[in-house]
Amino acid sequence: MSENNKEKEVIISVKNVSKSFQGRKIIDNVSLDIYSSETFVIMGCSGSGKSTLLRLMTGVIQPDEGSVIIKGKDITEISDKALDEVRRSFGMLFQYSALLDSLTVEENVSLPLKEHTKLAEDIIRIIVKMKLSLVGLRGYEAYYPSQISGGMRKRVGLARAIAMDPAIVFYDEPTSGLDPVVGGVIDKLIKDLSAKLLITSVVVTHDMQSVFNIADRVAMIHKGKVIATGETDQIKNTTNPYVQQFINGKPNGPIDLFKEDIGIKEALDL
Amino acid sequence: MNTISRIGAFIISVYQYVLGVLALFMDILYWIFIGPFKGKTARRENIFYQMVFVGLRSALIVFFVTFFTGIVLAMQSAYQLERMGATLYVASLVAVSLCRELGPVLTALVIAGRVGSAIAAELGTMKVSEQIEALELMAINPVRFLAVPRFFALFIMQPCLTVLGNISGIIGGLIVGVGSLGINKDLYIQTTFKYLELKDIYTGVVKSFVFAMIIALIGCYEGLNTKGGAEGVGKATTNSVVISFILIILADCVLTTIFYFSEM
Numbered sequence: 219m220s221e222n223n224k225e226k227e228v229i230i231s232v233k234n235v236s237k238s239f240q241g242r243k244i245i246d247n248v249s250l251d252i253y254s255s256e257t258f259v260i261m262g263c264s265g266s267g268k269s270t271l272l273r274l275m276t277g278v279i280q281p282d283e284g285s286v287i288i289k290g291k292d293i294t295e296i297s298d299k300a301l302d303e304v305r306r307s308f309g310m311l312f313q314y315s316a317l318l319d320s321l322t323v324e325e326n327v328s329l330p331l332k333e334h335t336k337l338a339e340d341i342i343r344i345i346v347k348m349k350l351s352l353v354g355l356r357g358y359e360a361y362y363p364s365q366i367s368g369g370m371r372k373r374v375g376l377a378r379a380i381a382m383d384p385a386i387v388f389y390d391e392p393t394s395g396l397d398p399v400v401g402g403v404i405d406k407l408i409k410d411l412s413a414k415l416l417i418t419s420v421v422v423t424h425d426m427q428s429v430f431n432i433a434d435r436v437a438m439i440h441k442g443k444v445i446a447t448g449e450t451d452q453i454k455n456t457t458n459p460y461v462q463q464f465i466n467g468k469p470n471g472p473i474d475l476f477k478e479d480i481g482i483k484e485a486l487d488l
Numbered sequence: 489m490n491t492i493s494r495i496g497a498f499i500i501s502v503y504q505y506v507l508g509v510l511a512l513f514m515d516i517l518y519w520i521f522i523g524p525f526k527g528k529t530a531r532r533e534n535i536f537y538q539m540v541f542v543g544l545r546s547a548l549i550v551f552f553v554t555f556f557t558g559i560v561l562a563m564q565s566a567y568q569l570e571r572m573g574a575t576l577y578v579a580s581l582v583a584v585s586l587c588r589e590l591g592p593v594l595t596a597l598v599i600a601g602r603v604g605s606a607i608a609a610e611l612g613t614m615k616v617s618e619q620i621e622a623l624e625l626m627a628i629n630p631v632r633f634l635a636v637p638r639f640f641a642l643f644i645m646q647p648c649l650t651v652l653g654n655i656s657g658i659i660g661g662l663i664v665g666v667g668s669l670g671i672n673k674d675l676y677i678q679t680t681f682k683y684l685e686l687k688d689i690y691t692g693v694v695k696s697f698v699f700a701m702i703i704a705l706i707g708c709y710e711g712l713n714t715k716g717g718a719e720g721v722g723k724a725t726t727n728s729v730v731i732s733f734i735l736i737i738l739a740d741c742v743l744t745t746i747f748y749f750s751e752m
Contacts, residue, residue: 276625278621278625302627303627305624305625305626310622310625312621313618314617316617316618316619316622318614318619318622318623319613319614329626330626330627330628332531333626333628378626
C-alpha cells in the first residue's frame, strides 16, 4: 500500500495545526495527510485531543495556528458559504448519532437531500430506502430516533452521513457504547463503504479491535501530538512504547494517567 | 474593589447578551427578507408546524387566563362603581383595560411561559446533544432551519392570540355584567363598543408584535447558546422565561409611554 499512497491524491491535509482551550494546548502542531479512498484511523486515549482534531478537520472550530486543506481548499480561510460548499462533500457520523429527535428516521436521512438538492419527493424516498437498506434498516422509516436502539440510531446516522454520496465520511467513535456484534456490523459497513463507494473514511476511535479491522493507515495521538503514523501492520509491530501500551491496554507504561493529575495519585496514596 | 469588578463583569455580560440577541435578530431578518432571493429560506411545513404549536395549541390556555381575568376585572370594578351607581360602565372599563393592556400582556406572559420555554428547552437539548452541530455539518444553517420558523410563527400567531384573549376577556366580563350585576345584555354590548375605540385595539396589537419578537428571540438565543448538559438546558429554559417576562413588562412600559405621549 505504501507505494500506492505516494501516487494517491491527498484529499485532506492538516498542516501544523494548534488549538488551545483556556490556555491548555489540546492540539499541538499536528500535521497529517489523508489520501483519497483510504480508511484513516486516529486513535488515542480519551482526552488526547482526537475529537478536537476531528472538529478542526470539519471546520466546527477554527485552529489557532496552521491550516486544514480539504480537496484543495483551506477551510480555515474560506467564507462560511464556501465552507458549506465543502461540507456538502462530506458526511459525519457522530458519537451519539445526533439525529434530530423531532424527525422520523426517513425525514432524518432525507434532510440533506431535501435541503441541498431539487430532487422530486419520490426520488428522495427511493434514495432514502436505498441508504437505509445499505445499513440494514429498511422498514424503519416511520420510527422516531427515541423508539429505536442505540446501535440502530448509529446506523441511521451512517445512512444520513452517506445520503449525499459524500467523498469523505468522518466517524467519531463509531463503535463506542455498542455491543461487539453491532460494533462489528458498523466496522463492516465502514469497510464496505470504502471498498464499494471509494469513500475516504476518517475514523476517530479507541476501540483497538475496530482499528485493526478497518484501518488502512493509523495515527496515534497523545497529549495533542501525533506520536506515530503508519500502515496498520507497522503500527501493530511498532516498538514505540506508547503505542504498544495503548494497543495492549496496559495500565503501566509511558502513558501515565496519574502523572497528569497529581490529585488522583495523592488521593490514592492516602 | 470586588464589588466594582463584579458590577463591571455584570455590565459586560449584559452588553454581550444584547449584542448576541441583536446578531440573532439580524440573522433571522436576513433569512426572512434576503434569503428567499438567494433560494434559501425556512421550509413552509416547518413554519406551519410551529404555527400550530404556538397558536392553536396555546389558544385554550390563553382563553382561560383572559376569560377569568375578565370575570375578576368585572367584579372588582363593579365593587367600586356600585358606590357611584355606575355599574353599567363595568362594560367599557373591562373592554378598554383588556384591549389596551391586560390582553396583550397576559397573553404574552402565558406564551413566554408556554412557548418561549419550550423553544429554549428544545433548542438547548439539540445543542447539547450535538444536533445543532450535525445541522451545521450538513451545511444547514441552524438559524434558518430552527429559529426562523419559530420567530415567524410567533410573529403571526401572537397578535391572533391577543385578539382572542381580548374577546374572551370581554365575554368573561359580559357574563358577570349580565348574570350577576343584572345589566341588560344588549346594553352591555352597546356600552362596550361605545367607549372602545379602534386605537385601543391596535395599540394592543402593536404591543403583541413586539412581545412576539421578544419571546422568539430570547427563547432561540437561550436555546442556541446552551452549554453544559441537562443542567445547562434547565438554566436556558429558566433564563428564557425570566428574561422574557422582564423584557415584556419593560417593553410594555415603554410602548405605553410612547402611545400616551403621542396621544394615540
